[in-house]
Amino acid sequence: MANRVDVSFDCRPLRTVGRLDIPLDASPKFRQFCERVKSAIERHGSFNTYYLYNGRCAYHLTNDPNVGTIEFRFEGTAFTDEVDAKTVRCDLSVEEAGDTCDWLTQPISDWLRATVERSVRVEFDRYIAAGDLSKAVERIAQLQAQADEAGGFVGMFL
Numbered sequence: 001m002a003n004r005v006d007v008s009f010d011c012r013p014l015r016t017v018g019r020l021d022i023p024l025d026a027s028p029k030f031r032q033f034c035e036r037v038k039s040a041i042e043r044h045g046s047f048n049t050y051y052l053y054n055g056r057c058a059y060h061l062t063n064d065p066n067v068g069t070i071e072f073r074f075e076g077t078a079f080t081d082e083v084d085a086k087t088v089r090c091d092l093s094v095e096e097a098g099d100t101c102d103w104l105t106q107p108i109s110d111w112l113r114a115t116v117e118r119s120v121r122v123e124f125d126r127y128i129a130a131g132d133l134s135k136a137v138e139r140i141a142q143l144q145a146q147a148d149e150a151g152g153f154v155g156m157f158l
Contacts, residue, residue, distance in 0.1 A: 007123035009055040012037065014046040014077070040077045044091065050078045050124075052092070057116045061101060070099040070109070072116050078124050087124040090117045 020041065022034040037051050055074035062068035076092035094116045096109060 004060045005119050006058040009052040012051040014041050014049040044077050048080045068101050071097045073097045087121045
C-alpha cells in the first residue's frame with residue numbers, strides 16, 4: 001500500500017555546527033540558509049535540536065496521484081528528548097506548495113498546514129528508529145575531522 005502521507009527532509013543536527021560565521025563568498029541563497037540555522041541555534045540551543053530543511057509533506061486524498069494531492073514545504077527545528085529517542089515537538093515554517101485537489105477549501109488547507117507538524121514528528125521518530133539520526137551525526141563528525149586535518153576552516157557547513 002502506498003503512503004497516504006509522504007514526508008521527506010534533510011537534517012542537520014545543530015550540535016554539529018561548530019562555527020557560526022558565514023563564508024564571505026557564500027551565495028545569497030546559502031547565506032540566507034546559514035542565517036536561518038544560526039537563528040535556530042540562538043533561539044533553541046544546540047542540544048537535542050535538529051534543523052530540518054528541504055522539507056516536503058504531501059497528503060494524498062485519492063488513489064490517483066494526479067488527483068487529490070496537497071503538498072507543503074517546510075523548514076525548521078525538531079526537538080528530541082534527552083536521549084534523542086523520541087521527537088518532543090517541532091518549530092516549523094510551513095507553506096503550501098501546490099495541489100491537485102479542485103475541491104480544496106481554505107479551512108481544509110489551513111487544517112492540513114497545521115497537521116504538517118504532527119506528520120513531521122511521526123516521520124522524525126521513524127528517522128530516529130531507522131538509525132538515520134545517529135548516521136547523520138557520525139557523518140558530520142567525520143567531515144569535521146577531515147576539515148580539521150586539512151588545517152582550515154572552510155565555512156559554516158563546508
